Amino acid sequence: MVIGKVLTVDDLFEQGYDAVYISSGAGLPRFMNIPGEGLKGVYSANEYLTRINLMKAYQEGSKTPILRSRRVAVVGGGNVAMDAARSARRLGAETVYIVYRRGMEELPARKEEVEHAIEEGIVFKTLTNPVEVLGDENGYVKGLRCVEMKLGEPDESGRRRPVEVEGSEFTLDVDSMIVSVGTSPNPLLRQTTPGLNTDRRGCIVTDGVNGQTSREGVFAGGDAVTGAATVILAMGAGKQAAKAIDDYIRNKQ
Ligand SMILES: Cc1cc2nc3c(=O)[nH]c(=O)nc-3n(C[C@H](O)[C@H](O)[C@H](O)COP(=O)(O)OP(=O)(O)OC[C@H]3O[C@@H](n4cnc5c(N)ncnc54)[C@H](O)[C@@H]3O)c2cc1C
Structure with a gap:
């Protein structure tokens, strides 16, 4: 095994492997691309959950720290958003919002996950879309500027398209934002x-069917494909x- 050298698929064939299976997942978080996402207190859900669960940031004195947030906005409505919201709550946040641009009916998370989040006191701010993260003089999150949405005509996915309600801007008083709007390979x-x-x-x-890719001898599966x-x-x-x-x-x- 070679340590310290990055191997490509072609390097593996050169080393004598007959076939390669790629299962590298879809771990690259997407962000909202709104102003203020570089502020301290903004996390991707993957980073937030990795810090807590794998790096043990929930323990006092952990070498991988995490902000002990008071008020948290989790942006997104899927299962990972529910995981992040409930984790933030269990870490001691007083208020945790799920901020989602469609309605309760359209939440992509499993129903049980949503029910469990409600049981743990998560507040659902549906039909709401963030437009800017606000920061204080030290570069920490101090609020999330949002707009209200309404549901319009169905889009190409068949779901009703969220449309901004003009003049509906308001600010959520939060000190952290966790972005959970999907990942890609x-x-x-x-x-x-x-x-x-x-x-x-x-x-x-x-x-x-077989995971056969466009390259001979290269197979792939899992999140990297789906x-x-x-x-x-x-x-x-x-x-x-x-x-x-x-x-x-x-x-x-
Ligand atoms: C927070 C969270 C909660 C989830 N909860 C559930 C759940 O409750 N139930 C459920 O069924 N699914 C859940 N999922 C989804 C599930 O984890 C994935 O669908 C599944 O792990 C995909 O498996 P995979 O092998 O394709 O990729 P992964 O499990 O992501 O594994 C990919 C591996 O490849 C490694 N890798 C990436 N790039 C390279 C590279 N260039 N070279 C070498 N290694 C590389 C990565 O480090 C990683 O170890 C959850 C996902 C997340 C993020």
């Missing part, structure tokens, strides 16, 4: 693997690809 692999086809979301394109999905789908893709890779190597000339 890290671009590294598609940039370093010539001939590997990806779609417009940056997901690796496969045959949808975008952020579930453990069970990633495990299933791994099993199917394992069989296909076995067939491929056995039949290779």
Whole structure:
């Protein structure tokens, strides 16, 4: 094993591997691209949860600290947003908002997750969209400027499109914002693997059955192919690809 050198897929073939399986996930967080997202107290949900759970930031004296927030806005309405909101609450935040641009009916999180969040006192600010994070003189978050939304005509996803209500601006009094509006595959692999086809979301394109990609001998599965999905789908893709890779190597000339 080589330590300290970044290996590309082609390096692996040069080292004598017959096939490569890519399962690098979809761990690159998306942000809102609004002013103030560089302020202290703004986290992606992935960073926030990684700090708490893996790096043990919940413990006093942890080497990986996290702000002990008083009032938190979690932007997004999926399962990861619910995880982040409930974690913030358990870390001691007095008020935690879920800020979501559509309504309660449209929340993408599982119903149980939403119910559990409500039980833990999370406040749902639906039909609300952030437009700017406000900072104090020391560069810390001191508020979130938002606008109210209403639901218009259905968009290409079939869901009703949220439309801004004119003149509805208001400020949420928060000291932290956790952005949970989705993740995408890290671009590294598609940039370093010539001939590997990806779609417009940056997901690796496969045959949808065996995990076969556009490159011979290169298979892929899990979130890197589907975008952020579930453990069970990633495990299933791994099993199917394992069989296909076995067939491929056995039949290779
Ligand atoms: C906060 C959160 C909560 C979730 N909760 C649930 C849940 O309750 N139930 C559920 O089913 N799913 C849940 N999911 C989704 C689930 O975690 C993923 O769908 C699943 O882990 C995808 O598996 P994967 O193997 O494709 O990718 P991952 O599990 O993301 O694994 C990818 C691995 O590849 C590594 N990697 C990335 N790039 C490279 C590279 N260039 N070289 C080498 N290694 C690389 C990464 O470090 C990582 O270890 C959750 C996700 C998140 C973020």
